[in-house]
Amino acid sequence: MLSIADLHVHYGGxxxxxxxxxxxxxxxxxTLIGTNGAGKSTTLRAVCGLVRPSAGAINxxxxxxxxxSTTGIVQMGITMVPEGRRVFPDLTVLENLYMGxxxxxxxxxxxxxxxxxxxFPRLKERKAQLAGTLSGGEQQxxxxxxxxxxxxxxxxxxxxxxxxxxMLVQEIFNIIKQIHSxxxxxxxxxxxxxxxxxxxxxxxxxxxxxxxxxxxxKELLARDEVRKAYLGEE
Amino acid sequence: MDLALFFQHLANGISLGSLYALIAIGYTxxxxxxxxxxxxxxxxxxxxxxxxxxxxxxxxxxxxxxVVLAVLLTAALGMGIERAAYRPLRDSPRISVLISxxxxxxxxxxxGIVVFGGRAKAVYRPAWLAAxxxxxxxxxxxxxxxxxxxxxxxLLMLSHLVYRTKTGMAMRAVSRDxxxxxxxxxDVDRIISFTFVTGSALAAVGGIMWALRYPQIHPxxxxxxxxxxxxxxxxxxxGNIPGAxxxxxLLGIGEIMLVAFIPNLAGYRDAFAFVILILTLxxxxxxxxxxxxxxxx
Numbered sequence: 001m002l003s004i005a006d007l008h009v010h011y012g013g014x015x016x017x018x019x020x021x022x023x024x025x026x027x028x029x030x031t032l033i034g035t036n037g038a039g040k041s042t043t044l045r046a047v048c049g050l051v052r053p054s055a056g057a058i059n060x061x062x063x064x065x066x067x068x069s070t071t072g073i074v075q076m077g078i079t080m081v082p083e084g085r086r087v088f089p090d091l092t093v094l095e096n097l098y099m100g101x102x103x104x105x106x107x108x109x110x111x112x113x114x115x116x117x118x119x120f121p122r123l124k125e126r127k128a129q130l131a132g133t134l135s136g137g138e139q140q141x142x143x144x145x146x147x148x149x150x151x152x153x154x155x156x157x158x159x160x161x162x163x164x165x166x167m168l169v170q171e172i173f174n175i176i177k178q179i180h181s182x183x184x185x186x187x188x189x190x191x192x193x194x195x196x197x198x199x200x201x202x203x204x205x206x207x208x209x210x211x212x213x214x215x216x217x218k219e220l221l222a223r224d225e226v227r228k229a230y231l232g233e234e
Numbered sequence: 235m236d237l238a239l240f241f242q243h244l245a246n247g248i249s250l251g252s253l254y255a256l257i258a259i260g261y262t263x264x265x266x267x268x269x270x271x272x273x274x275x276x277x278x279x280x281x282x283x284x285x286x287x288x289x290x291x292x293x294x295x296x297x298x299x300x301v302v303l304a305v306l307l308t309a310a311l312g313m314g315i316e317r318a319a320y321r322p323l324r325d326s327p328r329i330s331v332l333i334s335x336x337x338x339x340x341x342x343x344x345x346g347i348v349v350f351g352g353r354a355k356a357v358y359r360p361a362w363l364a365a366x367x368x369x370x371x372x373x374x375x376x377x378x379x380x381x382x383x384x385x386x387x388x389l390l391m392l393s394h395l396v397y398r399t400k401t402g403m404a405m406r407a408v409s410r411d412x413x414x415x416x417x418x419x420x421d422v423d424r425i426i427s428f429t430f431v432t433g434s435a436l437a438a439v440g441g442i443m444w445a446l447r448y449p450q451i452h453p454x455x456x457x458x459x460x461x462x463x464x465x466x467x468x469x470x471x472x473g474n475i476p477g478a479x480x481x482x483x484l485l486g487i488g489e490i491m492l493v494a495f496i497p498n499l500a501g502y503r504d505a506f507a508f509v510i511l512i513l514t515l516x517x518x519x520x521x522x523x524x525x526x527x528x529x530x531x
Contacts, residue, residue, distance in 0.1 A: 050413055074419035086414040088407050099407050102400065103419035150419065 001026040001185055002047065002078075002154055007056035009042050016042045018209040019056070024154065029176070029186045031196040031217070033230055034206035040189040041083055043206070044156045047187075048080050049073050060154070075103050077153035081160060083189075085143040089132025093123055096131050096142055100149030108151060115182075116145040119175060137168040144175065148184075155179065156187040161195070173199055193230035197221045205230070238371040243494040244487065249378040251486025252385035253447070255479040256440035257463035258470070259392065260312075260433030262478035265467070266409040267429050269328060273335040274315055276460015277342035278434050279441025282308040283451045284350050286442050287357060297360075305438040312434025313427050321423070339460075346453025357449035381443050388436060389479060395432070396475060405429060409473070462507040469514050471524025480522060485510065 002024040009017040017039045024030045032040050045051045047058055049070040058066045065073055079100075088096050097116060101109045117124040120141040126134065131142055140160060147155060157176070161169040173195055180186050190196035197203050197217040205213040205226065213220065220226050227233040257279060264272045282304045289300030319338045323331045363377040396402040407415045408425045416422055444459060445451050462485065470481025485507055493500045514521060 048417060050416060069421075070416040071419045071421050074417065080417055082414055082417060086411055088410050088414070090410065091403065091406060095403055098400070099403060099415075099418045099420075102404060146418075 001061055002187070003059045004043070004047070005057045005059075007043070007046060007058065008054045009039075009046055009051055010054045011042075011051075016209055017046070017053070017056075020206070020209070020211055022204050022211060022214070024185060024187050025202075026153075026185055027180075027183060028201040029180050029188060029199055031188045031190060031200035031203045032206055033190060033193040033196060033203060033220075035229075036191075037208075038206040039209045040206055041158055044080055044158055044187070044189060047073075047078065047156065071103065074150055077151075078156065079147040079150040079152040079154075080156040081143045081147045081158060083158040083162065085136075085139045087131040087134070087139050087142050087146070089130065091131055092128055093131055093134070093142055094127040096146050097123070097127075097149050100146035101151075104149075104151065109149070112149055112151055116148050119148075119178065120145055137164055137171075140164060140168075140172065141175075144172075144179075148179065152184065154185045154187065156189075158189045159191060160188070161190065161192050169195065193226070194221070197226075241370075241372045242374075243490055245372065245374050245378055247487030247490035248483065249381045249447070249486075250490055251483035252382045253440050253444055253459070253482075254463050254466045254486045255482030256385055256388065256436045256443075257459060258466040258478040258482040259475060260437045261464050261467040262470070262472055262475055263405075263429050263433045266473040266475075267405065267426055268320065268331070270320065270331050270335060271464060272315075272320075272433075273332070273460070273464075274319075274338035274342060275312075275433065275437055276456040276458075276463065277339050277346075278308050278312055278437040278456065279444055279459060280346060280451070280453060280456035281311060281342065282438035282441035283357070283445035283455065284346065286445070287355060287451060288350075290358065301442055304442060305435050308438035308441070309431045309435040312430040312437070316427060316430040321426075343453050343457070350453060352453060354450045354452040357445045357451055359446055359449045363446060377443075377446055381447065384439065384443065388439060392432070392436070392475070401425070401428060458504060462504075465507045465511040465514075469510055469521055471521030474521070474523045477521055477523035 004020060004022050007017050007020045020039065020043055032043065034040050042051060046053050049068055053066060057064060060076060060078060065076065088099065091099065097113060101112070122138055123142055123145055126138065131139065134142060144160065160172050164172065169192065176186060176188065176199060188196055188200065197220050200217040203215065203217050203220045204211050205220065213223065213226065257275070260275045261272060264270060264275070285304035285307055286300045289295045289303055290297055315338050319334045320331055323334055363375065363380065365376050366373045367376065367379065396405060404415065404420045404425050407418065408420060408422055412422050444455070463482065466481035466485045467478045469485060470477030470479070489503055489506050492506050493503050
C-alpha cells in the first residue's frame with residue numbers, strides 16, 4: 001500500500017535519512033523503532049509532505065506522492081497523529097474533531113464521529129470543552145480521534161504513548177488494535193519497542209537514518225541486538 | 235459639564251472607536267496567523283478612500299458601486315501584498331518580513347503621491363450624512379450613527395465567520411500550528427490569503443468611513459490611523475480579535491474624552507495613543523485580553 005524507496009532527507013547540512021526503504025502492506029500494523037534522532041519522525045513527515053525528500057520515492061496505492069502537497073496526501077487517505085499530540089488548544093473537542101474531517105464533505109463524517117465517540121467515550125462527555133483543558137491522556141485520545149475523522153486508509157502514529165501513565169499506554173495499544181481490526185493500516189513509531197513489536201505484524205529498526213534490521217515483530221523481539229539496544233536486557 | 239454634553243462626546247468617541255476597531259482587526263488577524271505586524275495595513279485605508287473618490291468623481295459611478303469596488307479592490311490588494319512581499323519570506327527571519335512590510339507601506343504612500351498627487355482632495359459628503367438627529371438633548375450626526383452601525387454589522391459577520399464556519403475554524407487552527415493544520419488537509423497558504431482578504435476588506439470599509447468623517451484625503455491619511463490602530467490591537471492583546479475591538483473602542487473614546495475634558499491637552503491627542511502603547515508594553519505586554527505568551531514548540 002505504502003512503499004518508500006531509498007528515501008533521503010536533508011535538514012540544511014544534516015543528512016537525516018540516508019536511503020530508507022520500507023513497505024507497509026494493506027491491513028497490517030507496521031512499526032518503526034529506533035532511538036531519538038534516528039529519523040523515525042522524519043520518515044513520517046516526509047510521507048505526509050511536511051518535509052521534502054532530497055532523493056528517493058514514496059508510493060501510495062500505486063501513485064507517486066513524493067512531491068504531492070500535504071492536502072493532497074490527506075485527501076488520498078493518509079493521516080498522521082503527530083508527536084506530542086498537537087491538539088488545537090483553543091478549539092473545542094468537537095471543533096478539533098471537525099478539523100480532522102476538514103477535507104471531507106460526505107455523509108460519512110457523522111458516522112465517523114459516532115465511531116470516534118464510541119472508541120473514546122470520554123471525548124463525547126467533553127465535546128464542548130476546550131482541548132487545552134484536557135488531560136494529557138485525553139489529548140492523546142483526541143489526537144487519534146481527530147486523525148480518524150479524515151477516514152484514512154493509512155494511519156501513521158508518532159509516539160502515541162509518549163508521556164502517558166502505564167495504564168493509559170496499555171489503553172492506547174488496545175485502541176490501536178481496535179482501529180486495525182476495523183480495517184485500517186497502521187504505521188506506528190514507538191519508543192516503547194516491546195509493546196510495539198508485540199503488536200506489530202512487521203517491524204523496522206532505524207539507526208542514524210538507515211534501516212539496520214527488519215523482521216516480524218516476533219523475530220525482532222528475539223534478536224540479541226534488539227534486546228540489548230531497545231528492550232534494555234543484558 | 236452636563237450629562238448631555240458627556241453623551242455627545244461619548245457618541246463621538248464610539249464613532250471614532252468603531253473605525254479604530256475595524257482597522258485594528260486587520261492587524262490582529264494578520265499577527266495571529268503570521269506573527270507579523272503588517273505596517274502596510276494603514277495604507278490600505280488610504281487606497282480604499284481614493285478608489286471611492288476616483289470611482290465617483292472621475293468615472294461617475296454611483297456611490298454604492300464605488301464602495302463595492304473599493305472594498306473588492308482593496309481586498310485584492312491586501313492579498314496581492316501578501317503574495318508578493320510576505321509569502322516569499324515565509325521561511326526567513328521575522329525581522330525580514332517586518333522590514334518588507336515597512337517597505338510596502340512606503341511604496342503605497344509614494345505610489346499614492348505619484349498616481350493621485352500629493353495635494354489633499356476634498357471628499358464629497360452627501361448632505362444627509364451631516365444632518366443631525368436629536369436624541370434626548372444629544373444631537374448626533376447621521377454619520378456618527380452610521381459608523382457604529384456598519385461596524386456592528388461587520389463585527390457580527392466576522393464573528394460568524396471566525397467562530398461558526400469551517401474556514402474560520404481553519405483560520406484559528408492555522409494561527410496555532412501550521413504543520414498540524416496541514417496534517418488536517420488545510421491549505422495553509424489559502425487560509426493566509428483569506429485572512430489578508432478579510433482584514434483588508436474591513437480596512438477598506440474603515441477607510442471609506444474615515445474619509446467621510448474627515449472629508450479630506452491625501453496619500454498620508456493612512457499613516458496615523460494605521461499606527462493608532464496598531465496600538466489599539468496591542469492594547470487589546472495582539473492576536474486576539476475581541477481584544478482589538480475592545481482596544482479600538484477604548485482608544486477612540488479615550489482620545490475624544492481627553493480632548494473634550496482637558497482641552498489644554500488637545501494638541502497631544504495623537505500622543506495619547508502612543509502613551510497607551512508604552513504603558514501597555516511596560517505593565518501588560520500581552521494586552522487586555524491577550525493570551526499568555528506561550529512559546530510555540
